[in-house]
Amino acid sequence: MASGTFTVIHPQGFHARPSKLFVEKANAFPCKVTLYKGEKKANGKSSLGLLTLGISAGSEIRLETEGEQEEQALRELGEMLTKIYEE
Amino acid sequence: MTTIAWKGTAASPGIAIAKALRLEPAAAIPERRAVADSEAEAARLKAAVAEAKEAIEAIRRSTLERMGEQKAEIFEAHLFLLDDPELIEAAEDKIRDERINAESALHEVAAGIAELLRSMDDELLRERAADVGDVAGRVVRILEGRDGGTMSGLSEETILVAEDLTPSDTAQLDLDYVKGFLTEVGSRTSHSAIMARSLELPAIVGAGREAGRIETGTMLVLDAVEGVVLVDPSAEELERYRLLKREYEEKMARLRGFVDRPSVSADGHEVELAANIGSVADVAKVLESGADAIGLFRTEFLYMGRSSLPTEEEQFSVYRHVLEKMQGKRVVIRTLDIGGDKELPYLDLPKESNPFLGRRAIRLCLAEEELLRVQLRALLRASAYGRLAIMFPMIAVASELRDAKRILAEERAKLERDGIAVSSGIEVGLMIEIPAAALNADALAREADFFSIGTNDLIQYTMAADRMNESVAYLYQPHHPSILRLVEMVIRASERHGRWTGMCGEMAGDPDAIPLLLGLGLHEFSMSASTVLSAREQISRLSRADCAELARQALELESQDEVLKLVRHYTARSEA
Numbered sequence A: 001m002a003s004g005t006f007t008v009i010h011p012q013g014f015h016a017r018p019s020k021l022f023v024e025k026a027n028a029f030p031c032k033v034t035l036y037k038g039e040k041k042a043n044g045k046s047s048l049g050l051l052t053l054g055i056s057a058g059s060e061i062r063l064e065t066e067g068e069q070e071e072q073a074l075r076e077l078g079e080m081l082t083k084i085y086e087e
Numbered sequence B: 001m002t003t004i005a006w007k008g009t010a011a012s013p014g015i016a017i018a019k020a021l022r023l024e025p026a027a028a029i030p031e032r033r034a035v036a037d038s039e040a041e042a043a044r045l046k047a048a049v050a051e052a053k054e055a056i057e058a059i060r061r062s063t064l065e066r067m068g069e070q071k072a073e074i075f076e077a078h079l080f081l082l083d084d085p086e087l088i089e090a091a092e093d094k095i096r097d098e099r100i101n102a103e104s105a106l107h108e109v110a111a112g113i114a115e116l117l118r119s120m121d122d123e124l125l126r127e128r129a130a131d132v133g134d135v136a137g138r139v140v141r142i143l144e145g146r147d148g149g150t151m152s153g154l155s156e157e158t159i160l161v162a163e164d165l166t167p168s169d170t171a172q173l174d175l176d177y178v179k180g181f182l183t184e185v186g187s188r189t190s191h192s193a194i195m196a197r198s199l200e201l202p203a204i205v206g207a208g209r210e211a212g213r214i215e216t217g218t219m220l221v222l223d224a225v226e227g228v229v230l231v232d233p234s235a236e237e238l239e240r241y242r243l244l245k246r247e248y249e250e251k252m253a254r255l256r257g258f259v260d261r262p263s264v265s266a267d268g269h270e271v272e273l274a275a276n277i278g279s280v281a282d283v284a285k286v287l288e289s290g291a292d293a294i295g296l297f298r299t300e301f302l303y304m305g306r307s308s309l310p311t312e313e314e315q316f317s318v319y320r321h322v323l324e325k326m327q328g329k330r331v332v333i334r335t336l337d338i339g340g341d342k343e344l345p346y347l348d349l350p351k352e353s354n355p356f357l358g359r360r361a362i363r364l365c366l367a368e369e370e371l372l373r374v375q376l377r378a379l380l381r382a383s384a385y386g387r388l389a390i391m392f393p394m395i396a397v398a399s400e401l402r403d404a405k406r407i408l409a410e411e412r413a414k415l416e417r418d419g420i421a422v423s424s425g426i427e428v429g430l431m432i433e434i435p436a437a438a439l440n441a442d443a444l445a446r447e448a449d450f451f452s453i454g455t456n457d458l459i460q461y462t463m464a465a466d467r468m469n470e471s472v473a474y475l476y477q478p479h480h481p482s483i484l485r486l487v488e489m490v491i492r493a494s495e496r497h498g499r500w501t502g503m504c505g506e507m508a509g510d511p512d513a514i515p516l517l518l519g520l521g522l523h524e525f526s527m528s529a530s531t532v533l534s535a536r537e538q539i540s541r542l543s544r545a546d547c548a549e550l551a552r553q554a555l556e557l558e559s560q561d562e563v564l565k566l567v568r569h570y571t572a573r574s575e576a
Helices: A016-027 A047-053 A070-081 B038-067 B069-081 B084-099 B102-117 B123-141 B167-171 B191-199 B210-213 B235-256 B282-287 B312-325 B361-365 B370-386 B398-417 B435-439 B442-443 B455-463 B470-475 B482-494 B514-518 B529-541 B544-555 B560-576
Strands: A001-008 A032-037 A040-043 A060-066 B004-007 B011-014 B015-024 B157-163 B179-183 B204-207 B219-223 B230-231 B272-277 B295-298 B330-334 B387-393 B428-430 B452-454 B500-503 B522-528
Touching: A001 A070, A016 A047, A016 B069, A016 B312, A016 B361, A032 A047, A040 A047, A040 A060, A047 B069, A047 B084, A047 B102, A047 B123, A047 B167, A047 B435, A060 A070, A060 B330, A060 B500, B011 B191, B011 B272, B015 B179, B015 B235, B038 B069, B038 B084, B038 B102, B038 B167, B038 B191, B038 B361, B038 B529, B069 B123, B069 B191, B084 B102, B084 B123, B102 B123, B123 B167, B123 B191, B123 B522, B167 B191, B179 B191, B191 B204, B219 B282, B235 B428, B235 B529, B272 B282, B272 B529, B282 B529, B295 B522, B312 B330, B312 B387, B330 B428, B361 B370, B361 B398, B370 B387, B387 B398, B387 B452, B398 B428, B398 B442, B428 B435, B435 B442, B435 B455, B435 B482, B442 B452, B442 B482, B442 B514, B452 B482, B482 B500, B482 B514, B482 B544, B482 B560, B514 B544, B514 B560, B544 B560
Parallel strands: B015 B157, B157 B179, B179 B204, B272 B295, B272 B522, B295 B330, B330 B387, B387 B428, B428 B452, B452 B500, B500 B522
Antiparallel strands: A001 A060, A032 A040, A032 A060, B004 B230, B011 B204, B015 B219, B219 B230
């Protein structure tokens, strides 16, 4: 298992476009992808899961990957959390 | 006959006058039935999802044509929801586990998710509950063999009244007949509100349950400029609103004509009209407003509402993003202005008895140098992506400016040593918001590329009156001759040294101040994006030479009242 903590900076939080791109990327990896915000936990392969975490700009997110390609998934998905998207 | 009037949120501006058409909520709770063959039921759900995807894809395509890519993405997101494991797979699991029909399985799963989203303290997320409901409702209707088409066959002009409009309802409105809409729930950020703005369709949302009592056929006035609804208006009210509607539409058409025009006075003097922003999200409004530049980018949002300082990387990507978005137009970024009424708990700064006169803004940044160094490195790196100007806040004496510039030069040298690209055209300036700086503007002008007058603080410090304190609010007098004289001193000093002066307080967008500021020779006016076009229109009608004479007279007066009288008299005469 691999994990890391990232701070989201996208100004509108992590809704429509960012969460879509994130979920698409997460689904491209065979490993399990889980996000934690405080006590809350969500499936990183579901945009509804991401939404219900309530991620906003400044949120600190722990990203956990488990299984095949977990290191690469952590690196690439972590980068997506700390990016600004065109909206 | 009495007219009922009440307020709601004006979600898309404009005025509509027409009869109401009430849309009944279609979403009833589907009947829960036991099924024997749950595999067949799951397959039935799959087929309905596939059919719903086709329907949404058709809406997406027509939205793309009518409203552009951004709005079409709403439906891309809907398509995406129909692939979401938390929705569809969860419903399939429910069919198998509880051996129930597809309609109620999907409905229950969707209702649970929507409930969860609605309970969150983020308005945007609460709105996404509507998307889940919209998508699931469509699949349920397909499963039940009912087809949408709630609004087909309109034959007269109509204002729609509904509990809420789904994004798909809004995308399919027949604009030949639908002149506006009114909803009981919803907010400015709901998808239907966003789409109404791009369709330029007047809309009021969140008007409350009372709106639900409006019956089809009732005459309505929907004033989505003020956020007021009139039910059964009198003949006089109707007449008044028809006039208002015409005036509003003419004004908007006129202002739209100013979007791509330069900011020039009637006698050919060009100024710069810029916008103030306080977050990345504001940039879109600036681009729509047709502003010539960003005259003030407040960076405090990066530091607030979190538990630790933003990293250099985070700041860099924010600054770079804004610079790129502005495509070569100047962006004045102000370094951290914290302290005063804005605190950062994680910095653990000592309490001060008089924070507005304490260690705030540049004073704090020079005391806690690393804070400033990180921000300046991020700014320098971002400078390669656009036209950056760096502005230091709360400078009182020239040595503060020199210290800040020395730190900037040191960080630049380090970056260049590491081979990192830094623009050679960065302008460095300061905010004039302390009377001492205005009085000593000549000395400061030798060391700065520009000034920007922050009127809110300049007035508060000149009058020695806390602007948050209601009991001394009468001293907040932007048009007082003493303030105008300070403004004049600053502009003259910058001209003597070949620099420019801007203004980024509320005063810069005030129609009663604009003639005076133009007359005093202000080079750049930075204001809220929503006032840029009306300021540009106002300036196009003003003569710089006449305004210079007006300003000269104003400087001789004794009170704000006299100045306002003079300006308003001039404005009335020039409009006549």
